[in-house]
Amino acid sequence: xxxxxxxxxxxxxxxxxVIEDADGVGEVGNPLCGDMMTIxxxxxxxxxxxxxxxxxxxxxxxxxxxxxxxxxxGKSLAEAKKLTNKDVAAALEGLPKNKLHCSNLGADxxxxxxxxxxxxxxxxxxxxxIRKEKHEHSHGQxxxxxxxxxxxxxxxxxxxxxxxxxxxxx
Amino acid sequence: xxxxxxxxxxAKPLLPxxxxxxxxxxxxxxxxxxxxHKSGEEAAAQLQNAREAAARLLNCxxxxxxxxxxxxxxxxxxxxxxxxxxxxxxxxxxxxxNIEHNAVIRSLRRLKSAGFTVTSLAVDSEGRVKPKDxxxxxxxxxxxxxxxxSNNETGxxxxxxxxxxxxxxxxxxxxSDAVDSVGVLPMDVQALGVDxxxxxxxxxxxxxxxxxxxxxxxxxxxxxxxxxVQENNKRAGAENLVGIIGAGKAAELAVRxxxxxxxxxxxxxxxxxxxxxxxxxxxxxxxxxxxxxPNLVSISIKYIEGESVMLMxxxxxxxxxxxxxxxxxxxxxxxxxxxLGLSHADAQGTLVISFGxxxxxxxxxxxxxxxxxxxxxxxxxxxxxxxxxx
Numbered sequence: 001x002x003x004x005x006x007x008x009x010x011x012x013x014x015x016x017x018v019i020e021d022a023d024g025v026g027e028v029g030n031p032l033c034g035d036m037m038t039i040x041x042x043x044x045x046x047x048x049x050x051x052x053x054x055x056x057x058x059x060x061x062x063x064x065x066x067x068x069x070x071x072x073x074g075k076s077l078a079e080a081k082k083l084t085n086k087d088v089a090a091a092l093e094g095l096p097k098n099k100l101h102c103s104n105l106g107a108d109x110x111x112x113x114x115x116x117x118x119x120x121x122x123x124x125x126x127x128x129x130i131r132k133e134k135h136e137h138s139h140g141q142x143x144x145x146x147x148x149x150x151x152x153x154x155x156x157x158x159x160x161x162x163x164x165x166x167x168x169x170x
Numbered sequence: 171x172x173x174x175x176x177x178x179x180x181a182k183p184l185l186p187x188x189x190x191x192x193x194x195x196x197x198x199x200x201x202x203x204x205x206x207h208k209s210g211e212e213a214a215a216q217l218q219n220a221r222e223a224a225a226r227l228l229n230c231x232x233x234x235x236x237x238x239x240x241x242x243x244x245x246x247x248x249x250x251x252x253x254x255x256x257x258x259x260x261x262x263x264x265x266x267x268n269i270e271h272n273a274v275i276r277s278l279r280r281l282k283s284a285g286f287t288v289t290s291l292a293v294d295s296e297g298r299v300k301p302k303d304x305x306x307x308x309x310x311x312x313x314x315x316x317x318x319x320s321n322n323e324t325g326x327x328x329x330x331x332x333x334x335x336x337x338x339x340x341x342x343x344x345x346s347d348a349v350d351s352v353g354v355l356p357m358d359v360q361a362l363g364v365d366x367x368x369x370x371x372x373x374x375x376x377x378x379x380x381x382x383x384x385x386x387x388x389x390x391x392x393x394x395x396x397x398x399v400q401e402n403n404k405r406a407g408a409e410n411l412v413g414i415i416g417a418g419k420a421a422e423l424a425v426r427x428x429x430x431x432x433x434x435x436x437x438x439x440x441x442x443x444x445x446x447x448x449x450x451x452x453x454x455x456x457x458x459x460x461x462x463x464p465n466l467v468s469i470s471i472k473y474i475e476g477e478s479v480m481l482m483x484x485x486x487x488x489x490x491x492x493x494x495x496x497x498x499x500x501x502x503x504x505x506x507x508x509x510l511g512l513s514h515a516d517a518q519g520t521l522v523i524s525f526g527x528x529x530x531x532x533x534x535x536x537x538x539x540x541x542x543x544x545x546x547x548x549x550x551x552x553x554x555x556x557x558x559x560x
Contacts, residue, residue, distance in 0.1 A: 002481075010481065016551050027553070035475065035496070035518070038553040054553035056515070058477040058496030062551065103496070 005093045006063040013062055015069035017052040024117030026109040030057075037065055039109040043117055046077045053109070060095055061103035067091050068106030077114060083107050174533045177489040179322060179350065179466060179524035184416070185375040191419040192377065195412045202408055204400060213411060220418025227374075227421040228367065228384050229358040237404045238414050241381040242349035244394065245368035246273040248383050248405070249345040252391040253314045253366070254281050257343070261311035262286045267299045267328070269506045270318055274347055278316075287311075296458050297324050297510050301332040308340050319348035319367075320355075323493050323506040323522060325466035326458040327351070334363020343389060349373060349381070353424040354465055355432075365389045371413070375527070376420030380413035431527050435464040438525045441534045442467055449542040456510055456520065465526065468493070470512060471519040473555035474548040479521060482544040488537050493520040515554065 002010065019040035029036040035057035042050035051073050053065040068088050072080050085107040089095050095104060119126060143152050152159055175183075184192075195216070201209035203217045218233065225233040239245045254264065266278060268290050278288045289307045291299055299317055308315075315337050320327045330346050337344035345366035351357060352367070353374025359367055366389060370381040385391060385404060397406025424431075443455065446469070456468035471479070476492030483490055493504045495518060507517040523537070549555040 007481075010478070011485065013551065018556065036553050054551055054556055056473065056518075056552045056554045057475050058494065059481045061475075061496070062478060099496075 001096060002059055002063070003093050005091075006060060006095065009063035009066040009070075009092065010059045013053075013066040015052050015066065015073065016054070018054065019050060019052050024113040024115075024120065026112030026114070026116055028105045028109045028112060030105065035061055035103065035105070037061065037105045037109045039065075039069070039106075039113045041113045041117055043077070048072050048075050048077070048080055051110075058099070058103055060099040061105065063092060064088050064095075064104050064106040065109070068110055072110055077117075080110065081114060083110060171487050174488045174529070174536060176523045176525060176529070176533070176537055177491045178526040178529075179522060180491055181378070182372055182375050182526050183528060184377060185420060185423060187423060188376055188416045188419045192412050192416040195415040200411050203411065204398065204408070216415055217409060217411060220414045220421070223418040223421040223425070224382055227353060227357065227425055228369075229360055230384060231360075231387065234402050235359075235384055235387060237383045237385055237401045238409060238417070239381045239383055239405060240410070241372075241379055242347070242368055242370035243273045243381075245370070245381050245383040246271070246345075246347050246349075247277050248394040249366040249368055249391070250274065250277040250314065250316055251281065252394055253343050253345065253389075254284075254286060256390040256392040257313040258286075261309075261313045263289070263309055263311035263313065265289045265291065265304060265307045265312060265315045267291045267293060267317050268509045269293055269297065269321055269323075270316070271322055271347055271349070274316055274318070293509050295511055297321065297326040297456070297506075298458065298461065299328050299333070301329050301336060304333050305336045305340075308336070308342055312340075312342050314343045314345060316345040316347065319346045319351040319357075319362075320463050321506060322350050323504060324456045324458070324468045324510070325350075325463035325524075326456075327355075327461040327463065329461075330362050330364065337365075338363055350463060350466075353421065354435075354463060356428060359384055359386070366391070371417035371420055374420045374424040376417040377413050380410060380417040382417070427527075432464055434527060435525060438529055438531065438534055439464055439467060441531050442523065442525075442538075445534065445538055449538045450545055453519075454512070454516060456507065456512070466522065466524040468520060468522050470507070470516045471521065471545060472516060473519070473552045473558060474545060475518045476520050478548055479519070479541070479544055482547065483537075483540055486540040486544075488540055490537075491522040491524070493522060494518045 019042050022040040023043040024041040027038045037055045040052045041048055051069045053069050055062050055065040071091055085104040088106045089104055200213035203214040221233040221236050224236045262285060264286055282288055291303045293299055304315060317328050317333055319330055334344055343365045346364045347368045349368055349370045350373060352369035365386040367384040372378045393404050395406045400406055400409060452472040454470040475496060476494030477497040480490055480492045493507055495503045503514050503517040507520055
């Protein structure tokens with residue numbers, strides 16, 4: 001089901017843990033399945049000196065968390081801000097299609113952690129958003145099921161491929 | 171290395187005697203049982219033997235009440251759609267429960283789009299349908315009640331006998347999806363009061379791709395497959411005789427060994443449940459303490475996710491099944507677990523451990539030791555565990 005790189009990061013996750021005196025913390029949750037990912041940052045000279053994660057989720061979610069910490073470690077904040085979930089999936093040499101959206105939260109958690117660091121520095125307090133599935137993902141002109149990423153008709157209320165009801169998201 | 175199979179709900183091994191019977195059947199290369207010459211009659215005799223064995227397994231009044239099918243899914247589709255089509259002049263209302271298998275749910279979804287109405291009953295906190303709810307839901311329009319015998323995710327057994335009394339009194343056709351019960355538990359269609367009962371041969375160590383539908387004599391039902399007059403005009407198409415011979419052999423052995431198997435499975439289940447707390451804390455058992463299958467335990471382990479557990483146990487050569495949303499095609503939490511009142515997070519940590527007659531108590535101990543390590547590893551990574559232990 002998963003490729004070798006994903007299984008390696010799942011079996012031997014890098015940078016697991018908590019940074020007690022973190023400079024920034026980012027937490028994302030998927031309200032549909034209950035998965036959760038937390039990233040802790042230690043910043044020095046606008047660079048990610050240390051990064052750790054904790055994840056409650058499937059094999060892919062754990063591998064994604066491990067990979068984002070490995071990519072981000074040592075990067076400048078400017079570089080890290082450019083990292084996307086796509087970069088993580090590419091570094092993992094691909095994820096199963098149906099896992100692309102639900103478990104690929106690593107970059108989102110990282111960006112929230114960077115924002116948290118910058119907010120703290122600027123003295124801003126803002127509640128962290130809980131991630132919510134959008135009802136459609138548009139790649140170009142087409143619509144895709146948010147649960148399995150299979151192409152769907154624009155006005156459909158039901159995904160034929162994974163049998164998910166899409167009504168509540170409309 | 172040998173894999174310990176604690177995922178018998180997904181597949182059970184063929185018994186050696188069943189394998190032997192099927193290989194012999196292939197080598198004999200039987201003719202078509204519908205043919206009237208000698209070769210055909212030889213084949214028909216084999217078919218009749220298998221039908222009699224299946225009829226004994228269910229305590230049918232006559233072997234004619236058994237229709238062989240391609241498995242549990244076809245049986246369920248046949249029962250529901252066949253009754254709906256044959257009885258729609260009498261009414262278009264069907265009653266079911268919230269915890270049925272997808273074969274039932276999606277058959278009914280299909281009927282809804284054809285103008286039928288469906289009442290789906292909630293279960294109580296222990297996962298059982300209340301017979302009184304069935305009685306209250308029946309209207310003049312009701313033509314069918316379909317409630318499963320045992321649930322494939324939790325192993326919880328439904329009060330079929332009590333529902334059967336109600337449907338008989340109200341003259342409504344009653345189907346039970348008993349795919350996970352037939353061949354595991356003693357089943358008696360007379361005592362259960364069902365008109366239709368679906369079963370699958372693999373549940374009792376027969377081949378996959380073969381199952382059956384019990385159809386009480388006099389039940390109004392159309393075939394799902396139209397064509398020839400095979401299976402007493404209820405299921406067209408030349409029979410899968412090799413598979414059916416295997417199913418018949420498996421049924422015969424299930425009757426013969428039932429008590430011995432039950433004792434073995436109950437001992438394994440008891441060991442798992444009593445030993446579990448010695449290895450792992452903070453979990454929920456979703457299986458009914460009294461009304462449940464002897465070969466299945468559903469456990470939700472807190473703060474961790476089931477697919478991760480399954481993958482790590484796989485590395486330790488132990489096969490289990492999970493009901494985590496992450497491991498399903500739809501990536502949604504199981505409707506059965508949510509019906510029990512489980513939170514999404516708790517449902518995520520659900521393992522289904524299902525044993526067979528090939529398991530030993532040592533398998534259970536090996537599993538628990540491996541599981542303890544896996545749970546510790548995953549809880550160390552889990553932010554939920556971190557929060558809960560603060």
